[in-house]
Amino acid sequence: MSSNKFEKTLKDILSLAGIEINGSNPWDIQVHNKKFYKRVLSEAELGLGESYMDGWWDCEKLDELGFRIVRANLDEKVKRKFSILFGLFLARVTNLQSTKRVFIIGEKHYDIGNDLFQNMLDKRMNYSCAYWKDAETLDQAQENKLELICKKLYLKPGMRVLDIGCGWGAFGKYAVEKYDVSVVGITVSKEQVTLGRELCKGLPVEFLLQDYRDLNASKVSLRKKFDRIVSVGMIEHVGYKNYRKFFEVAYRCLNDGDLFLLHTIGEAQSRKSIDPWTQKYIFPNSMLPSIAQLGKAIEKLFVMEDWHSFGPDYDKTLLAWYDNFNSNWDKLKDKYDERFYRMWKYFLVPSAGSFRGRRNQLWQIVLSKNGAVEGYQSIR
Numbered sequence: 001m002s003s004n005k006f007e008k009t010l011k012d013i014l015s016l017a018g019i020e021i022n023g024s025n026p027w028d029i030q031v032h033n034k035k036f037y038k039r040v041l042s043e044a045e046l047g048l049g050e051s052y053m054d055g056w057w058d059c060e061k062l063d064e065l066g067f068r069i070v071r072a073n074l075d076e077k078v079k080r081k082f083s084i085l086f087g088l089f090l091a092r093v094t095n096l097q098s099t100k101r102v103f104i105i106g107e108k109h110y111d112i113g114n115d116l117f118q119n120m121l122d123k124r125m126n127y128s129c130a131y132w133k134d135a136e137t138l139d140q141a142q143e144n145k146l147e148l149i150c151k152k153l154y155l156k157p158g159m160r161v162l163d164i165g166c167g168w169g170a171f172g173k174y175a176v177e178k179y180d181v182s183v184v185g186i187t188v189s190k191e192q193v194t195l196g197r198e199l200c201k202g203l204p205v206e207f208l209l210q211d212y213r214d215l216n217a218s219k220v221s222l223r224k225k226f227d228r229i230v231s232v233g234m235i236e237h238v239g240y241k242n243y244r245k246f247f248e249v250a251y252r253c254l255n256d257g258d259l260f261l262l263h264t265i266g267e268a269q270s271r272k273s274i275d276p277w278t279q280k281y282i283f284p285n286s287m288l289p290s291i292a293q294l295g296k297a298i299e300k301l302f303v304m305e306d307w308h309s310f311g312p313d314y315d316k317t318l319l320a321w322y323d324n325f326n327s328n329w330d331k332l333k334d335k336y337d338e339r340f341y342r343m344w345k346y347f348l349v350p351s352a353g354s355f356r357g358r359r360n361q362l363w364q365i366v367l368s369k370n371g372a373v374e375g376y377q378s379i380r
Contacts, residue, residue, distance in 0.1 A: 006037035017072035019065065027064035031057045045075060049277035053342045062346065063319065066353025075275070102211045103188050105237050108284050110167075110189035113335065117168075119328035120321050125168040125199070128233035128263060129314040129362045133380075138320040141313070146174040149230060151379045152306065152366050153259050155179040159227040162186075162253055164212050165234020169196035172205040184226075186210050212238075215249050225255045232263040237286045240272055243297035251301045254369045259376075260302065264289060265314070266361040282347050288360065302367035305376035311361040318352040 011021050020028045031037075033056035039047040051057060059065045069075070121127055122142040130141030131148050149171065155161070157180035163172055166185025169192075175181050182204035187193060193207045200207075212234075229250050238246045250260050270290040274283065298304065325332075325344060333341070354360045366376065 003034060003038065006041055007034075010037045010041055013074060017068040017074055019068055026061035027059065027068055029057050029059050029065070033057070044276070045278075046276040046280065049281070049343075049346055052346050053281075053339050055342070062349040063315075063353040063356065066350030067356045068353075069350075070354050070357030070359045102213075104284050105286065106187070106189035106192075109282065110187075111191040114168075114191050114195045116325075116332060116336065119331055120325040124170040124174065125195075126170045127167055129265075129310070130317045130320070131310065132313045132316050138317070138324070141317070141320075142170075143174075146171055147178075148379065149232070149261055149263065149364070150175055150179055152364065153228045153230065153261055155181055155228065157181065160184070160224065161228045161230060162215075162226040164215075164229065164231040164250070165237075166192070166196065166207065167232070168192050169200045169205055169207065171230060171232060172196075173200050173203060176200075176203045176205055181228075182206075184208065186212060186215065212246060212249055215253055226253055227255055227258050229254050229258075229260040230263075231261070233265070235262060235264045236288055237283070239285070239287060240270075240289070240293055243289065243293060247297050247301050251369060256369055257371070257373055258369055259305070259372070260367045260369070262294075262363075262365045262367065264294075264363055264365075266290060266294075266311075266363050268359055268361065278347075281343055294365070298367060302369060303371040304365065305368050305372055306364075306366035306378045308364040308366075308378075308380065309361055310364075311355050311358065314355040314360070314362045315352045318348050318355070322348040322352075 007021075014021065014029070018025075018027075021031055022028070033051070033054075036051050036056045039051050039056075041047075043050070117125060117127065122130070122138045124139075124142055124146070126142040126145065129145070130138060131145040132141045133144060135141035135144050153161075155175060159179075159181045161172075161175060161181050161183045163183055163185040166172060166183075166187050167189075169183075169185060172183035172185050175183055184206045185196070186208045187196075188209070188211060190209060193209050196205075196207050231250075235243070235246060254260055265288050267288040267290045270292050271287065273279065274287050279286070295304075322345065325348065329341060336344075351360075355362070366378075368376065
């Protein structure tokens with residue numbers, strides 16, 4: 001195919017979403033390198049993302065571009081080359097989230113640098129969707145989210161809480177200070193453990209560097225079962241082959257009749273991998289669960305007491321993170337280069353458009369072990 005035909009073909013595909021090349025709308029793509037057309041047509045999402053990182057094109061409103069691409073399902077209009085298809089195939093036939101590979105996501109993403117996340121997130125360092133009801137700022141919205149979780153769990157003084165995927169301890173610190181509980185948190189990120197212990201110093205918040213599959217009685221703090229379990233933004237790294245195991249572990253660690261709150265990004269349809277660009281640069285060995293996949297995994301273990309969907313709130317959260325990242329870039333640019341800046345912007349801003357387009361969802365699911373005998377009152 002000649003270069004002119006590559007250009008025409010891609011323009012025709014983009015036009016299905018109302019996107020023009022070198023057009024005047026803020027979501028239009030401004031092309032700086034003619035090789036862009038062939039690269040995107042042959043490499044799909046990977047080619048689009050990498051060519052942006054390389055400065056081959058720009059767009060004033062990447063979130064609006066992402067929204068239009070999602071709503072028009074343009075990713076289904078471009079054929080992927082064999083190497084990309086093979087990578088997707090491997091995600092289906094191998095366990096990319098096996099115990100031997102579990103620490104990769106920590107090393108490749110969460111250990112990038114605490115300075116990056118401190119300059120991007122809210123003051124409590126929540127790296128998950130905020131709850132924007134009655135909130136004007138990111139700090140308020142993230143406190144809303146933490147309070148919502150605590151209320152949904154019906155926390156009471158003296159309870160022992162397990163936090164699977166605890167991050168830097170935002171939930172643990174909040175729950176201890178506001179509800180007088182104790183928290184054991186696990187993570188696969190060394191940097192999160194280091195900073196989390198510093199932020200929670202003097203509080204009954206314990207950090208363990210380990211895989212969820214290693215939760216057992218061998219640890220002193222795990223010899224007793226827990227009154228509550230929470231997992232916020234972690235199951236996205238578990239993988240569909242391991243969902244059942246994840247819930248079996250939670251079931252084993254929880255007292256009978258007690259509550260488990262799962263906070264997760266979700267997909268509108270069942271998939272077995274994430275897009276190749278995100279897999280390569282942002283969240284290796286990760287994927288988003290669907291309702292069907294989660295439902296099958298909890299069957300005969302937990303009773304679903306409440307399912308709360310507020311995906312549009314992640315649109316606002318991601319843009320707030322980008323605003324912080326962008327405004328604090330001068331503090332970071334000596335450590336992270338311009339290509340990293342473009343990569344991180346391409347991660348945050350188009351993702352907001354994906355939630356706006358409703359392909360990606362955000363769910364808080366309250367589960368009870370064998371059912372809450374007296375019933376459960378939903379909280380919003």
